[in-house]
Structures are given as structure tokens and as C-alpha cells.
Amino acid sequence: MLPIYQPYLPKSCLRYAHEALDSTWISSQGIYIDKAKERLKEAVGSRYVILVNNGTCATHMLALGLKYKYPHLKKILVPNNVYVAAWNSFLYSGGFELKTVDARLDTWNMDQRLIKDYDHETALLVVHNLGNIFNVPALREQHPGLTIVEDACEGLFGSYNERSAGTASLMGSVSFFGNKTITSGEGGAVFTDDEELFEYLNSVRGQGQSSVRYVHDKLGYNYRMTNIQAALLYGQLEIMDEIREMKQNVFELYQKELSTVDEIRFQYQEPGTSHAQWMFAVRFDGFTFEKKRALELFLFENNIETRPMFYPINHHAHLRDVRGDMKVATQLNHQALILPSFPELTRGQVLSVCRKIKEFLSSNS
Numbered sequence: 001m002l003p004i005y006q007p008y009l010p011k012s013c014l015r016y017a018h019e020a021l022d023s024t025w026i027s028s029q030g031i032y033i034d035k036a037k038e039r040l041k042e043a044v045g046s047r048y049v050i051l052v053n054n055g056t057c058a059t060h061m062l063a064l065g066l067k068y069k070y071p072h073l074k075k076i077l078v079p080n081n082v083y084v085a086a087w088n089s090f091l092y093s094g095g096f097e098l099k100t101v102d103a104r105l106d107t108w109n110m111d112q113r114l115i116k117d118y119d120h121e122t123a124l125l126v127v128h129n130l131g132n133i134f135n136v137p138a139l140r141e142q143h144p145g146l147t148i149v150e151d152a153c154e155g156l157f158g159s160y161n162e163r164s165a166g167t168a169s170l171m172g173s174v175s176f177f178g179n180k181t182i183t184s185g186e187g188g189a190v191f192t193d194d195e196e197l198f199e200y201l202n203s204v205r206g207q208g209q210s211s212v213r214y215v216h217d218k219l220g221y222n223y224r225m226t227n228i229q230a231a232l233l234y235g236q237l238e239i240m241d242e243i244r245e246m247k248q249n250v251f252e253l254y255q256k257e258l259s260t261v262d263e264i265r266f267q268y269q270e271p272g273t274s275h276a277q278w279m280f281a282v283r284f285d286g287f288t289f290e291k292k293r294a295l296e297l298f299l300f301e302n303n304i305e306t307r308p309m310f311y312p313i314n315h316h317a318h319l320r321d322v323r324g325d326m327k328v329a330t331q332l333n334h335q336a337l338i339l340p341s342f343p344e345l346t347r348g349q350v351l352s353v354c355r356k357i358k359e360f361l362s363s364n365s
């Protein structure tokens with residue numbers, strides 16, 4: 001089976017993880033925590049970076065940071081078609097009501113034209129679906145009074161107006177899960193330029209410890225990244241340009257092969273943005289849910305793993321009471337499919353995925 005993703009882990013990038021194990025510094029102290037943090041800071045240009053143990057914790061820290069900085073906030077505008085961790089993160093510690101914004105059929109991201117009529121108790125969460133970058137600086141210009149945070153778990157290495165995705169709002173979160181462009185197995189990070197938020201979240205991540213050891217001055221969590229994770233991350237950061245180039249080749253080949261297919265639409269990229277090239281996905285214009293399921297099954301029978309686009313928010317039992325327009329999110333879920341997108345995908349494998357899609361379309365038109 002051709003998997004949807006597999007991490008690129010050449011031996012050279014694993015040596016730091018082996019060193020971390022050999023050193024016996026296997027928990028959350030050790031030299032790689034600082035090394036990986038500094039390297040990541042340099043790569044994305046964020047003033048502060050906090051390493052944590054996964055992208056969900058990183059996104060939860062956005063919610064905690066918002067409540068700390070702006071205690072009056074009660075509502076959060078969220079896209080209605082994203083990975084569930086983005087919504088859950090704002091529900092863990094309570095205090096936020098989710099208000100949804102429907103997607104755009106072309107970008108598959110939140111439709112910025114629908115961001116209106118919010119009050120002073122409302123902040124906004126941007127998510128860069130599959131790596132397609134939402135232009136945060138442009139949104140900030142349109143809505144200077146709105147507090148914005150970014151779940152950039154799928155957007156690392158994408159950019160808007162020459163800045164790294166995740167760095168143009170109050171805080172951004174990223175994930176280093178095994179299917180992300182660079183991975184530490186599990187892992188994540190928070191970006192911010194705000195010193196006060198950095199100090200607060202850095203302490204929250206480590207049980208809320210004060211400047212006096214074992215004296216805790218706030219409710220905290222154990223969200224620390226381990227030295228082993230950080231060593232793996234450091235090795236991945238060392239080869240990030242190579243990984244990105246490999247993925248770019250995969251994306252370009254898919255685009256070349258599929259651009260002439262009538263039914264196929266790619267994610268439209270907003271002006272001033274560059275796609276993070278996390279997952280390559282297409283929308284089949286005019287498809288019903290059943291027809292897309294038939295295509296998924298056909299590809300599966302031909303040993304090709306795919307994934308549907310995320311389900312609209314109220315499809316999940318614990319979120320079924322969330323109200324809002326889900327029309328475009330539903331259409332995207334019915335028509336879009338995520339294709340294998342990992343760095344080592346060969347030319348032959350990409351061509352065979354494209355061939356099978358075309359075969360299905362010609363016998364089911």
C-alpha cells in the first residue's frame with residue numbers, strides 16, 4: 001500500500017537522537033532543547049519559540065495565552081473544516097464559545113469575507129488547511145482591532161508577505177507529528193513576539209513554576225518536549241531544505257499531471273502567500289459524496305491510501321451543537337481528496353496515482 005505519508009529520516013539526521021539516548025539525558029533537560037529551539041527560531045524568524053510535546057499542546061497554549069493576556073475574551077471565531085485538535089484546544093480549559101466561519105471553495109480556508117459582526121469579547125483562530133496559507137497580515141490590515149492567533153500545525157514553512165506562517169499574529173502553534181514536513185515523532189512549538197506571553201507560557205508548559213524552584217504561582221501543565229524529541233527535531237531542521245525540495249518536486253509533478261483534467265481543482269493560493277506544501281489535495285468539481293467514496297475505494301483497491309478533506313465541525317458528536325453555515329465545508333468534504341504527499345515519493349509513484357485517478361474518471365464520467 002502506498003501510504004499517504006511517511007517521514008524522511010535518513011541516518012545522518014538520526015545521529016543526534018542516538019547521542020541524546022547515549023547521554024542518558026532522555027527527559028526534558030539536555031542540550032538539544034536549546035539547540036533545536038535556536039535553530040527553529042532562526043528558520044521562522046520568531047522572537048520567541050517554546051518547544052512542547054505535541055501540536056495539540058501547542059495549540060492549547062494559544063487558548064491559555066489568550067485568556068491570560070485578554071481575560072475578557074469569551075468567544076473564538078474558528079474555521080468550520082479543520083483537524084479536530086484545533087477546536088478541542090479551545091475547549092479544554094473552558095471559557096471559549098466556538099463561533100464558526102464557513103470555508104472558501106477555492107482556498108479551502110476560512111472565508112475572510114464572512115468575518116464580521118464580532119464584538120470585543122471575540123478573538124479569531126486562523127488555520128492553514130493542508131499548508132495553504134491564509135494571508136494573516138492582510139486580515140490584520142482589514143481588522144486592526146481583532147485579536148488573531150494561528151494554528152500553523154499544517155502551515156510550517158509556508159509564508160505570507162515574506163514572513164513565515166505562524167509568526168504574524170499574537171501567537172502561532174506548529175506540530176512535528178510523524179506526518180509533518182519535519183518531525184520529532186510527537187512534538188510541537190509555540191511562536192510569539194510578545195515577551196509577557198512568552199514568560200507566561202514558558203512557565204505554564206513546566207507546571208507553572210515560579211522563579212523559585214518547586215514554588216508554583218499558576219496552574220500549569222507538563223507540556224515539555226524531551227531531549228530525544230528535540231534531538232530528532234534538530235536533525236530534521238538540519239535537512240529541512242532537502243526535505244522541502246523533495247516535497248516541492250512531488251507537488252509540481254502532481255500539478256503538471258493533473259492540471260489538464262477537467263474535473264480537478266487545486267487549492268487557490270491567496271496573493272502574497274506561498275503554500276507550505278504539507279499535503280497535496282484536489283477537489284473533484286461536480287462530485288457527490290458517493291462518487292468521491294467510490295474513487296477513494298478504487299484507489300484503495302489499487303493500493304493507494306488517500307484521505308478525505310476534514311469533516312464540518314458539527315459532524316463530530318461532541319461538537320454537534322455548534323451552529324453555523326457549513327455549506328462550503330460540506331461541499332469540500334464531499335469533493336476533496338488528499339493524495340500521498342511524502343518527500344520520498346518517486347516520480348513513478350506520483351505518475352501511477354495520477355494514472356489511476358484518470359482511469360477512474362474516464363470510466364465514471
Ligand SMILES: Cc1ncc(COP(=O)(O)O)c(C=O)c1O
Nearest residue numbers: 054055056083085086153175177
Ligand atoms: C490544524 C492542526 N492543529 C493541531 C494539530 C495537532 O498536532 P499534534 O498531532 O502534533 O498534536 C494538527 C495535527 O495534525 C493539525 O493538523
